[in-house]
Amino acid sequence: MPGNRRSRRMKNGRRRRISLTATEKRVLTLLLLLLLSLPALPLALTSINPVLTTDTGELIIGFTGDATTADQDAFAATYGYTILDRNDALNCILVRPDSAVQKRVLTRGAREEIVRYLEPNKPVRALYTPNDLYFPDQWALPSIKVDQAWDYERGNKTVTIAIIDSGIDYTHEDLSANYLPGGYDWVNHDPDPRDDFGHGTQCAGIAAAVIDNGKGIAGIAQVNLMAEKVLDHTGRGTEWDVALAIVHAVGHGATIISLSLGGDENAQVEEDACRYAWDNGCLLVAAAGNQMVEGVLYPAAYESVIAVGSIDQTDQRRGTWGPELELVAPGVSILSTSLYGGYASVAGTSMATPHVAGVAALLWSQYPSLTNQQVRTILTQTADDLGAPGFDMYFGYGKVNALNALLLNLNFDTMRPEVPYPSISGIHTGTITPFYDLDVSKLSTYPCPGTGGRTINARIWNDSLNVTAAWTGYPGDWQTIPFDQVFLLEAGKTYNYTIETASYPQIHHTASLTTPVGTITCTAFTDHNGWVHHDRIPAIRLLH
Structure with a gap:
């Protein structure tokens, strides 16, 4: 079924022109939440067409000025990949890891003291x-x-x-x-x-x-x-x-x-x-x-x-x-x-x-x-x-x-719940399983109207990923916080999350929610009064 969308109509099929209260307007804007009952769409970018992937499978690793060739070789051996090329003037190497090693390197290898930067060797193209x-x-x-x-x-x-x-x-x-x-x-x-x-x-x-x-x-x-x-x-x-x-x-x-x-x-x-x-x-x-x-x-x-x-x-x-x-x-x-x-x-x-x-x-x-x-x-x-x-x-x-x-730059969006109340801050834990590959750099929280509902900190992790985000003040957008790095959520894989919220964020009162690009579940929500719930999912967006 396509999106189930409804509007107010009179019995003869004509649309009534009416004025709405603020609450009614908020409810109407959420009617498209029924889209979330659509069948899952487990289709990753690479399974659609590998040509558009922005990653060649190779990595470029830049080292600090005092790192020697021997240091580079030792680093490569530690993380289990092959050096394809070396640029002595820029003190960097080109490597090809297997996919499992690449994910581990991107989240852990970049933190080695001798590593100045680590980035994919992305393709370039003629501009048309x-x-x-x-x-x-x-x-x-x-x-x-x-x-x-x-x-x-x-x-x-x-x-x-x-x-x-x-x-x-x-x-x-x-x-x-x-x-x-x-x-x-x-x-x-x-x-x-x-x-x-x-x-x-x-x-x-x-x-x-x-x-x-x-x-x-x-x-x-x-x-x-x-x-x-x-x-x-x-x-x-x-x-x-x-x-x-x-x-x-x-x-x-x-x-x-x-x-x-x-x-x-x-x-x-x-x-x-x-x-x-x-x-x-x-x-x-x-x-x-x-x-x-x-x-x-x-x-x-x-x-x-x-x-x-x-x-x-x-x-x-x-x-x-x-x-x-x-x-x-x-x-x-x-x-x-x-x-x-x-x-x-x-x-x-x-x-x-x-x-x-x-x-x-x-x-x-x-x-x-x-x-x-x-x-x-x-x-x-x-x-x-x-x-x-x-x-x-x-x-x-x-x-x-x-x-x-x-480029399939999709956002994971729970959307606003139809009824976000009761709303209370606390610590959410659960899982996220995307249907598509998702590049993520930020997390944004839906606040209840008239409040500053926000996320204090967040963590997303599994065996190959561990990223965090923290609120650092009021930069103009109270609801959006950046992660410590841009990362990939792979289609079909399940990731754990911990999200701590404050000041009346919106909440989906359900144990599991299916969005157009993935599912999110609640393992437990401990509110700030110490009560534990198992049907409280934070209303969030993971943004590319």
Whole structure:
């Protein structure tokens, strides 16, 4: 099941426009916690595609000035690896350990007195910049790290984005090479979904305009574009046609379905079509709406669809919000393709939506074995957090980040509990088992509203890892503390934790919790009154 998202509705299916108390707002922002009932996704980075690992398997070890060659050789022998090369001028060596030794060296060897530093021998790459004429004017692409993601992946024609909209001007110089016939015109009932309004062409260009052709703009992903025309020359259509188009796109090979359209009311036929596409492995993204009010439009509000909101150049929200909102993306002053071979600046959540579709296409191009739920999880769990820490109804999980998604820079996030009370400080012990490889540098605690809930100290360890973090004052962020080193939590392995909290942190009142990227359990929680509980999990985030 995709994320179970609910919003308030009247019996006739219309959404009620209501004002909420502060408590109700906090509860609504947590409705997506039901995502945590999803099946486990035990998929590590290296099991998806070893090419993207940031570690060559080799280590560089720098020594203090008085360390001799004999000292280097003795150090290598102690930790059981082979010296591959030596640089006398910099007093460092290149070594290749086996994986078990490498983990031990990273946590223990770096503390030897003669060792000045120890670091992985990471790969480097040529940095790519497209030659498209208007690329410098596309502020949105660096904002969501697409320009950096292109150093790893630019798209694959095994992926197809279906633009369900007003059609596509497939004769456009910046679209024709990526256009895939096979769509349909549901307005005029013919197999020629050519755009006569312009909206679909604008969306298509953002997602997949041809890159590096010396013309126009750079699309996010070099994948196939399919057109399903459901909007007429005035930009209007029907839910029936949208449903038909979704089913047709699934039958003609769509991987991702982008819907920059919507209405105020739900329609069962449209919801069934979205569910049909999801159940057949497609990822659906849709525009949340442009009004600065609460109330995500349909089809974005369906649980099988990623609802996308809009932000501007300063990451300020520009559009509809609600508990169904999942991601945000740039949607102001967006340069894209337009009718008759032109280019125009456009705005709205309609333009934010194909940004997410394009990033999803990059991700699926790099990792073709992913399921739609795994793609969805990676997009949400690698987003740049905006607004209140963690998920909130104004920015969802945050701004989509293409580079983080491709590198699987996931955060372990318990999210806020629906009911954090009673809250009390104390010492938590338990285990964490990630589904993915997680690079971790910081721990952040969710505080109860109006309190300074924080972590005093933390320790994470198993047979090959032992890291600690400690609170050192009020540096501006009371809730986040750094570990003494950046470390890796390996997919499928179980790690112990001890976390001491203070000043009313939020607590999950359960013995075990499954998040989209791993599980966390409670062994014991000793509160500051000395009482011991076995169903108190700290509400935390492990940040990369």
